Structures are given as C-alpha cells and as structure tokens.
Amino acid sequence: MKVEDVVCPFCGCLCDDLVVEVEGARVVSVENGCTLANEKFLGDHRLKAPIRKTDRAWEQVSYDEAIDETVGILLDADRPLLYGWSGTHGEAQSVGVHLGEILGALIDNTSTVCHGPSIMAIQEVGHPGCTLGQVKNRADVVVYWGTNPIDAHPRHMSRYTTFADGFFLSDAFRERKVIVVDVRRTESAQVADEFVKIDAGGDYAVLAALRAIVRGKRSLIPTSVSGVSREQLFRMADTLLGAKFVAIFFGLGLTMSQGKYKNIRNAIELTAELNRHTKCTISPMRGHWNVYGSNEVFTWISGYPYAVDFSRGIAFYNPGETTSIDVLRRGECDACLVVASDPGAHFPKACAEHLARIPTVQIDPHVNATTHLARLQIPVAVTGIDAEGTAYRMDGVPIRTRKLFCGTYPSDTDVLTKIYDRVKEEKKHG
Amino acid sequence: MAELLVKNAFVIDPLSGIRGEIMDIAIRDGKIVEDAGANAEVIDAQGCLTLPGGIDSHTHVCGTKVNFGRYMSPEDMRAGRTQRKGVMHVTSGYSVPTTFGNSYRYSTMGYTTLLEGAMAPLEARHTHEEFTATPHQDMLANTLFDGNWSIMEAVRDKDLKRAAAVVAWTLAAVKGFAIKLTNPGGTEAWGFGEDVHSIHDLVPHFGVTPAEIIETMIRANEILNLPHSVHLHCNNLGVPGNFRTTLETIDRVPDLNSRRQTLYLTHVQFHAYGGSTWKDISSKSEDIARAVNSRPQVAIDMGQVMFGRTTTMTADGPMEFKLYMLHHNKWSNHDVELETGSGIIPVFYSRKSLVNCVMWAIGLELALLTRDPWQCMLSTDNPNGAPFVKYPEIIALLMSRRFRDRESELLDPRTGHYVPLFAIERELDWYEIAVMTRAAQAKALGITGIGKGHLAPGAQADIAIYPLKPGELDPAAEYKQVMAGFGKTRFTIKRGRVVARDGEVVVEGANSTIWTKANIPPELDLSADREFVKKFEQYYTVRMSNYPVQDVYLPRGVCIGTEVSL
Numbered sequence: 004m005k006v007e008d009v010v011c012p013f014c015g016c017l018c019d020d021l022v023v024e025v026e027g028a029r030v031v032s033v034e035n036g037c038t039l040a041n042e043k044f045l046g047d048h049r050l051k052a053p054i055r056k057t058d059r060a061w062e063q064v065s066y067d068e069a070i071d072e073t074v075g076i077l078l079d080a081d082r083p084l085l086y087g088w089s090g091t092h093g094e095a096q097s098v099g100v101h102l103g104e105i106l107g108a109l110i111d112n113t114s115t116v117c118h119g120p121s122i123m124a125i126q127e128v129g130h131p132g133c134t135l136g137q138v139k140n141r142a143d144v145v146v147y148w149g150t151n152p153i154d155a156h157p158r159h160m161s162r163y164t165t166f167a168d169g170f171f172l173s174d175a176f177r178e179r180k181v182i183v184v185d186v187r188r189t190e191s192a193q194v195a196d197e198f199v200k201i202d203a204g205g206d207y208a209v210l211a212a213l214r215a216i217v218r219g220k221r222s223l224i225p226t227s228v229s230g231v232s233r234e235q236l237f238r239m240a241d242t243l244l245g246a247k248f249v250a251i252f253f254g255l256g257l258t259m260s261q262g263k264y265k266n267i268r269n270a271i272e273l274t275a276e277l278n279r280h281t282k283c284t285i286s287p288m289r290g291h292w293n294v295y296g297s298n299e300v301f302t303w304i305s306g307y308p309y310a311v312d313f314s315r316g317i318a319f320y321n322p323g324e325t326t327s328i329d330v331l332r333r334g335e336c337d338a339c340l341v342v343a344s345d346p347g348a349h350f351p352k353a354c355a356e357h358l359a360r361i362p363t364v365q366i367d368p369h370v371n372a373t374t375h376l377a378r379l380q381i382p383v384a385v386t387g388i389d390a391e392g393t394a395y396r397m398d399g400v401p402i403r404t405r406k407l408f409c410g411t412y413p414s415d416t417d418v419l420t421k422i423y424d425r426v427k428e429e430k431k432h433g
Numbered sequence: 434m435a436e437l438l439v440k441n442a443f444v445i446d447p448l449s450g451i452r453g454e455i456m457d458i459a460i461r462d463g464k465i466v467e468d469a470g471a472n473a474e475v476i477d478a479q480g481c482l483t484l485p486g487g488i489d490s491h492t493h494v495c496g497t498k499v500n501f502g503r504y505m506s507p508e509d510m511r512a513g514r515t516q517r518k519g520v521m522h523v524t525s526g527y528s529v530p531t532t533f534g535n536s537y538r539y540s541t542m543g544y545t546t547l548l549e550g551a552m553a554p555l556e557a558r559h560t561h562e563e564f565t566a567t568p569h570q571d572m573l574a575n576t577l578f579d580g581n582w583s584i585m586e587a588v589r590d591k592d593l594k595r596a597a598a599v600v601a602w603t604l605a606a607v608k609g610f611a612i613k614l615t616n617p618g619g620t621e622a623w624g625f626g627e628d629v630h631s632i633h634d635l636v637p638h639f640g641v642t643p644a645e646i647i648e649t650m651i652r653a654n655e656i657l658n659l660p661h662s663v664h665l666h667c668n669n670l671g672v673p674g675n676f677r678t679t680l681e682t683i684d685r686v687p688d689l690n691s692r693r694q695t696l697y698l699t700h701v702q703f704h705a706y707g708g709s710t711w712k713d714i715s716s717k718s719e720d721i722a723r724a725v726n727s728r729p730q731v732a733i734d735m736g737q738v739m740f741g742r743t744t745t746m747t748a749d750g751p752m753e754f755k756l757y758m759l760h761h762n763k764w765s766n767h768d769v770e771l772e773t774g775s776g777i778i779p780v781f782y783s784r785k786s787l788v789n790c791v792m793w794a795i796g797l798e799l800a801l802l803t804r805d806p807w808q809c810m811l812s813t814d815n816p817n818g819a820p821f822v823k824y825p826e827i828i829a830l831l832m833s834r835r836f837r838d839r840e841s842e843l844l845d846p847r848t849g850h851y852v853p854l855f856a857i858e859r860e861l862d863w864y865e866i867a868v869m870t871r872a873a874q875a876k877a878l879g880i881t882g883i884g885k886g887h888l889a890p891g892a893q894a895d896i897a898i899y900p901l902k903p904g905e906l907d908p909a910a911e912y913k914q915v916m917a918g919f920g921k922t923r924f925t926i927k928r929g930r931v932v933a934r935d936g937e938v939v940v941e942g943a944n945s946t947i948w949t950k951a952n953i954p955p956e957l958d959l960s961a962d963r964e965f966v967k968k969f970e971q972y973y974t975v976r977m978s979n980y981p982v983q984d985v986y987l988p989r990g991v992c993i994g995t996e997v998s999l
Contacts, residue, residue, distance in 0.1 A: 008976040128763045129757075129763035135974045141624055168971060275757070275764060282624070302500050302504045306514070306531050313517075313523065315516075317515065400974070403558065
C-alpha cells in the first residue's frame with residue numbers, strides 16, 4: 004500500500020510530501036525523502052521488548068513490570084529529571100509536563116543542548132520571523148549562518164529557499180542570492196553565491212560589524228573583522244540592504260560557539276535593524292523534528308519553553324541553573340526519565356556518568372548510547388511510522404504526523420499516560 | 434440525571450427580557466429547564482446577582498502568537514504564578530497566562546465562553562490544541578482572511594461566490610468560527626515591509642483595496658449565513674487621526690441582517706484617535722459613537738486600555754513594528770504564508786503618559802456614549818489594552834462617575850483638554866453591564882440559538898453568581914465592592930456543574946469548541962478546484978491533504994451548520 008503526503012519525523016523541516024510504501028507492518032520504500040528520511044523509515048531496528056539491566060546482562064521484562072518499576076523510581080526520587088521529548092509527538096509531551104508537575108520534577112528538552120541560547124536571546128530582544136512559505140515565495144537573499152543545511156536539513160534548500168519556486172520570483176533559482184557564513188567551506192558553501200569564512204569564535208564581531216554598516220557607520224570598520232575583509236563585509240551589507248526580502252537562518256555554529264546567546268541576540272538585532280530598510284526575517288534551524296513542539300507544549304502548560312523546575316510547586320525557570328547539563332553536572336538529580344532523545348550521545352561525559360550512577364529509565368524505540376547508561380528501557384512505537392500525533396515544524400507550523408500501519412508497540416502517549424495515572428493515584432493515597 | 438436548583442437568585446437575563454427579579458433556576462443535564470425534581474442539589478443564591486455565563490467576544494488566549502508571547506516573556510510568566518492545588522494545574526503569567534491560568538482566572542470571574550480573536554488558518558491546529566487545554570470555557574476561533582491570496586484574487590475578479598467558497602472551505606478545514614479581517618490588505622503588504630494607509634490604498638501586487646476586501650467579505654459572510662458577522666480590526670490601528678478611516682469604514686456598511694449587526698468592529702478605542710501626531714492625539718469617541726448610534730448594522734467592542742504592564746499581540750504585523758520603533762523594547766513578528774501576519778511587543782501603559790491617558794479615556798467614552806449597550810461590548814482586546822483580569826475595574830468605572838473622577842486626579846493633568854470623558858455623567862446600571870458582558874456578545878456572535886448568553890429553558894446552564902446584592906448596593910458610591918464582586922463569583926456554573934466557587938476552581942473541566950460549516954452546493958466546493966489546488970502545490974509549504982484540522986483536535990466539537998443563500 005502506498006501512502007501519500009507522509010510527514011517525515013526526522014528533522015525540523017518536517018517535509019510532508021513523502022510517498023511511503025507499506026507492506027504489513029513494514030515500510031518497504033520511500034519516495035521524495037532525503038537520505039536521513041530513508042534511513043529513518045527503512046533502517047528501523049527496534050528494541051523488541053522492555054529490558055532491564057541486571058548485574059551482568061539485560062533481561063526482558065513485561066510492559067507492566069517496566070511501568071511498575073518506572074513509577075517506583077520516580078516516586079522514590081527527591082529530584083527527578085524528565086529529559087528529552089524532542090523526538091515524540093505533542094500529546095506525549097503534554098503528558099510529560101503534567102507528570103513533571105505532580106512529581107515536582109525538573110523537565111527539560113533537547114533545546115538545552117541546541118537552541119536554548121536562541122530562546123534566551125529571543126527572551127531578551129524578541130524574534131522577527133515568519134513561516135517558511137514566506138521565504139519560499141518572497142526571499143531574494145538567503146543567509147545561512149553557522150549551519151550546513153545540505154548535510155543536516157537536506158531538503159531545506161529545495162523545499163523552502165534556494166531551489167524552491169516562489170510566487171514573487173519568476174526564476175527563483177537565478178534571482179535568489181545565497182550567502183553562507185561559516186568557519187569552514189561546507190557543502191552548503193559550495194552552492195552559495197557568496198561564502199563568508201570567519202575565524203572560529205568570530206561571529207559576534209562580524210555581526211556587530213554588519214550592524215554598524217547597516218547603521219551607516221562604515222568608517223568604523225577595520226580592514227578585517229574576525230578574518231573577514233572590510234570589502235566583503237561592505238559587499239554583504241549592500242546585498243542585504245539591496246534585497247527585497249532577506250531570510251537569515253542560523254544553526255548551532257552560532258548558538259554553541261563562543262558568545263552563545265549573545266551571538267543570537269546580535270543576529271536578531273541586525274535583523275531588526277535591517278527592517279528599517281527592507282524586509283528581513285531570522286529563523287533558527289531546529290534539529291529534531293518536534294523539538295519546537297516541545298518548546299510550544301512546555302510553554303502553554305508551564306509558561307517556559309525548556310528547563311522547567313516544578314520542585315517548588317510553581318513553575319520555575321532559570322537557564323544555567325535549571326538546565327539539564329547544569330543539574331546533572333552538580334550531581335543533583337537522583338533519577339532520570341529519558342524520553343525520545345539520546346543524552347548519552349550528546350551530553351558531556353560528567354553528565355553521562357551521573358546518568359549511569361542514578362536510576363535512569365529510557366523510553367525509546369531504539370537502542371542508542373543512552374541505553375548503556377540506563378537501568379531500564381521501554382520500547383515504543385515510532386511517531387510518524389506506527390504512531391501519530393502533532394509536530395511543530397521549525398517555523399511553528401503544526402502538522403499531524405501519520406500512522407502508516409498498526410504495529411504491536413504502545414505509543415509514547417500510551418506508556419506515559421499509564422505512568423502518569425499510576426503516579427497520580429499513588430500521590431493521592433500517599 | 435444531574436439536577437441542580439439555584440434558589441433566590443437575583444436574575445438579570447437581558448435576552449429573556451428579565452431585568453432583575455428574584456427567581457429560581459432549574460437545571461437538568463447541563464441545560465436550563467422549567468422545574469427541577471425534589472432530589473436536585475440546591476444552591477441558595479441569597480439574592481445575589483445571577484447572570485448568564487460571561488462571554489468574551491474578543492480575546493487573545495490561544496494559538497501561535499499568544500504562545501509566543503509567553504515564550505518570549507519569562508518576566509511576565511514570573512509575574513503571576515500559582516502552585517498546583519486540588520484539581521488546578523500550575524499556572525504562570527500575568528498578561529499572557531498559561532492556558533490553565535487563563536481558564537481558571539476567567540472561570541472565577543464567571544466567564545464560560547471565549548472567542549479567540551485571531552487564528553491563522555495554517556496554524557489552526559495549534560489554536561485547537563490550546564483550546565483543549567483551556568478546559569473551563571467553550572471556545573470559538575476568529576479565522577484570519579485579511580491577507581488571503583485566494584480571497585484577494587476573488588475580490589480582484591469581482592467574484593463574490595468564489596470569495597464565499599474560499600471562506601466556506603477554509604472555515605470547514607480549520608474548524609474556525611468566523612471571518613476575521615485584521616488590517617485587511619496591510620498584512621500582505623507587510624510581507625515586503627509595507628503597509629496600507631487608507632481603505633482605498635491598493636494592496637501591492639493584488640491590486641485590490643481594503644474597502645473592496647471588507648465589502649466582499651461582508652457579502653460573502655451573508656451568502657454563507659454564518660452566525661457571526663465579519664469581525665474587523667480596521668486599518669490604521671493606533672495611528673493619530675485614524676478615526677477618519679474608522680468612520681469611512683462604518684459609513685460603507687450595508688444593513689444586511691435583521692438578527693445581528695452586519696459588521697463587528699473590534700477594539701475601537703485603538704481606532705478613535707484625532708490629531709496628527711503623538712503630540713496632539715485626541716479623543717474622537719464622540720464622532721465614532723455618533724456613527725454607531727445611527728447605524729444598527731454595526732456593533733463594536735471597547736478595547737479598553739488600563740494602566741500597567743501588558744503584552745500587545747495582533748495579526749497586524751506592520752502596526753507592531755511601528756510600536757517597536759516607538760518603544761524600542763523587544764519585538765517579535767511572524768508572517769504566515771498566503772494568509773496573514775502577526776507581531777508582539779510588551780508595553781507599559783502609564784498614567785504619566787498623556788497618550789496613554791487619552792487612550793484610557795476613549796475606551797470608557799465609547800461605552801458611555803454608545804446609547805444602546807447591545808452595540809458596545811466590554812473588552813480590553815485582552816491582553817492588548819490590559820489583561821482581562823481588569824474587567825471588574827472597567828465595570829466599576831462605567832458604573833461610577835465618582836470613581837472616574839477619582840481616577841482623573843491621578844492622570845496627566847492635560848488629559849481633560851483632549852478628551853470629553855469628564856463631562857459625561859452617564860453611569861451604567863446592572864442591566865447594561867449584563868448586556869455588555871454576555872447578552873450582547875451572544876447576539877453579536879449569533880450563538881443564542883445554541884443556548885448561549887441567556888437562561889431561558891433549553892439554554893446551556895452556564896451561570897455566574899456574583900457576591901453582589903444590587904438592591905443593597907449603590908454602585909456609584911460603592912464601586913470598590915462592585916470591583917471585588919465581579920472579580921470573584923460565589924459560583925460559576927458551566928453546563929450545569931459548579932466549576933468555580935469563591936475564586937477556587939473545583940473541577941477539571943471539559944469544554945467544547947464551536948465552529949461553523951456552510952453546506953455549500955457542489956459548484957462552490959473548492960476541494961477539487963484546479964486553481965485552488967494548484968495554489969497549495971506551488972506556494973504553500975504544507976500539502977493540501979495535511980492542512981485541515983482533524984476531528985481528533987476537537988474532542989467535543991460543536992458544529993453550527995448553515996445553509997447557503999445564493
């Protein structure tokens with residue numbers, strides 16, 4: 004059976020035009036997908052049943068036993084951390100936040116190690132953005148800064164920017180100018196009209212120089228700023244000022260390099276400044292397909308996009324204090340529930356070590372690095388393949404992922420709801 | 434069968450013609466009935482003011498831009514937070530509370546139905562998700578059409594039927610309730626950083642004017658027989674001298690519907706400015722009220738500004754950018770492909786700012802100068818003029834000249850030169866307040882037929898009982914009691930069940946979402962229309978099949994079906 008307009012649950016592009024062929028409870032082919040999508044749909048090596056770590060090996064346990072044990076661990080903990088959430092649907096994220104609320108837990112999503120700094124910058128200066136279709140239909144200048152879409156978001160350029168048709172451009176590919184700013188000549192830089200190579204850690208200074216130029220202070224610019232010549236800076240600024248619609252996209256090259264959220268703040272302020280002259284928008288290249296959904300769901304329930312601490316009864320947020328890395332680094336948490344992400348692969352060693360010391364439970368379809376740190380793993384259906392639910396694209400557009408076949412695994416929502424109901428019941432009586 | 438009997442209630446039910454009588458209200462299975470059985474649970478209202486549940490006909494509580502207001506404002510989240518308690522979830526936020534925060538605070542004020550003022554169709558799913566997390570109010574969504582390409586093309590082609598078809602397809606697809614136009618044409622122009630400055634400016638590329646968009650949509654709305662009229666946020670919001678645009682817009686409204694207004698103009702305070710700059714801005718509320726008084730085909734809401742901190746958020750992207758240029762505070766913007774835009778900035782309305790004082794006065798003047806309270810609804814355009822928790826204070830100001838005079842002493846002393854407020858003697862009575870906070874809304878939205886806004890047998894048992902005894906209280910003098918009373922009900926009853934009591938929410942709640950579906954003839958069905966489908970394939974970034982909001986997002990959807998008159 005062929006299913007059309009399938010939504011890809013891999014990256015923040017959330018492409019929704021895949022054609023997937025299904026035979027029974029198996030995907031056999033994928034059309035329109037990028038390599039990452041194909042791997043996600045076809046290379047699906049699932050964990051068969053819940054597993055528990057014993058002294059020397061893993062043993063299979065039933066779902067009921069696994070849920071019992073998880074509930075016990077969470078209730079027993081003084082400072083539980085509920086981490087992950089970016090690889091599951093919004094309905095499960097919602098149960099997760101409510102679980103955090105009744106446990107008095109700390110709940111955090113993967114923004115903490117990706118666009119957390121972008122959120123902090125937005126909280127200082129706001130976010131002039133737009134949906135991706137605005138870029139596709141209007142942008143004549145596209146800037147990729149500290150991001151390499153060809154590798155990380157392979158269809159971003161063809162669906163939304165460089166190679167996409169646009170209503171207000173008669174020959175979009177030729178009319179659009181692409182500028183890539185990075186510390187190395189990436190694949191994306193190869194297709195750019197202008198590649199701006201900056202010294203590692205030099206983003207803040209280059210952004211500041213561009214702001215100065217846009218504000219008419221060209222005479223202040225030295226001959227070179229962080230490895231970028233004055234001539235190139237002038238040329239880039241002129242391109243931005245001469246455009247009808249500038250779309251800036253930025254990635255972890257900007258959020259996680261020296262300067263962190265101050266880089267983003269500077270980029271946003273450049274965007275705001277450019278709006279006094281032309282139209283300009285800026286957008287983070289979100290990684291996980293539903294990381295933005297976790298920010299949205301956390302926000303409408305708790306008020307904050309990530310790093311929410313319910314231990315005082317109210318929702319409390321202070322990045323640097325209530326962010327997972329910091330809490331784990333301080334050795335503060337005494338239990339962790341990981342849902343739909345892989346901190347074992349992404350966190351610093353000290354944090355991973357702490358996860359291995361405390362009872363860590365992972366809810367995830369696949370064996371990954373975190374499995375090796377966990378005491379218990381509960382496999383679930385993969386959202387977008389055998390489970391459905393809401394996802395938010397990197398620009399905030401919500402799309403419902405599809406369930407392509409009925410498998411045997413429960414969804415994240417099923418498992419989390421059972422845990423939530425049990426915890427609620429215990430809390431009532433306890 | 435769950436039965437409830439509210440005894441000794443001092444009832445004002447304007448839609449039923451009840452202007453203040455002590456009576457009993459019987460409820461069975463969520464509806465008002467003639468009599469209750471002997472086993473009914475009894476609530477003794479002890480002569481307290483009892484009204485149909487409050488209805489807010491224009492508020493921003495759910496959806497993409499509201500949530501972004503929260504997302505970008507941890508300082509606002511910190512400014513209003515409560516712990517999890519009983520059935521109540523944690524809440525955060527003052528001007529943009531979390532969904533549960535909105536729901537609980539509205540509920541304890543007696544509000545049971547809310548209309549979200551602006552939903553971008555492409556992002557409708559988000560609004561519906563938040564609706565589900567706003568459990569104590571039935572929800573409706575104004576659906577944005579101000580920059581809709583298919584609409585503007587239909588307007589350009591003078592194809593009224595096509596415009597109606599686009600509206601019908603879209604409302605059904607996104608489970609929207611009514612047509613909203615926010616700065617029509619301006620949001621499309623903002624896609625390239627431009628705006629329109631009068632209702633006769635041409636929208637770039639599309640070659641149509643705001644006036645043509647408004648007129649076509651008014652007529653399309655009536656073809657589809659939608660319960661509500663077109664809901665308009667006029668062009669030139671917040672611009673000194675904009676009262677001319679507003680008057681010109683009102684002047685062009687035909688009278689096409691005998692049951693309700695033909696055009697609803699929202700937050701009119703922001704559209705009633707004289708002068709030409711911020712230095713000589715003045716109130717033109719008298720001109721606007723005169724126009725409204727002579728035209729039963731229009732209804733307005735106040736858009737009252739109250740002093741203090743709040744967050745402004747609107748689909749009117751270019752206006753928010755102008756505000757940003759004034760305030761230099763943080764600014765967010767979010768344009769939505771083929772449809773609309775939006776912007777957000779935090780503001781602080783100060784008694785020390787003459788402009789803010791003039792704005793404050795204009796809202797009150799509109800309410801006091803509009804003769805018929807059915808034509809002017811109480812609102813702050815929450816949270817743009819003020820958070821909705823200020824409603825009780827606004828009610829008190831409208832009911833007490835003494836309170837207004839007291840306030841005037843705190844304002845910029847020049848205020849009186851620019852506004853007529855302090856010469857107005859009118860003090861609204863309990864009946865007029867009941868009209869302006871629920872009955873007029875139900876009529877304007879066209880939802881009396883599904884049992885909203887009144888207490889006649891058959892109506893939904895949504896009831897607010899306030900700790901106020903109208904016979905024993907002089908609102909002109911005891912305005913503080915009025916304010917306290919409207920701030921916290923003794924009981925809020927939603928669909929026959931007590932949901933809030935003395936400021937505490939007592940059940941988890943389960944709301945409905947009300948949407949409209951026009952039963953269109955096949956020739957108006959766009960789902961297979963070549964041009965329309967092509968638009969999705971070429972210019973949207975979401976496939977047409979992934980665009981409609983699935984039923985699963987409306988666990989208790991209530992669909993109002995309409996018949997089309999061609």
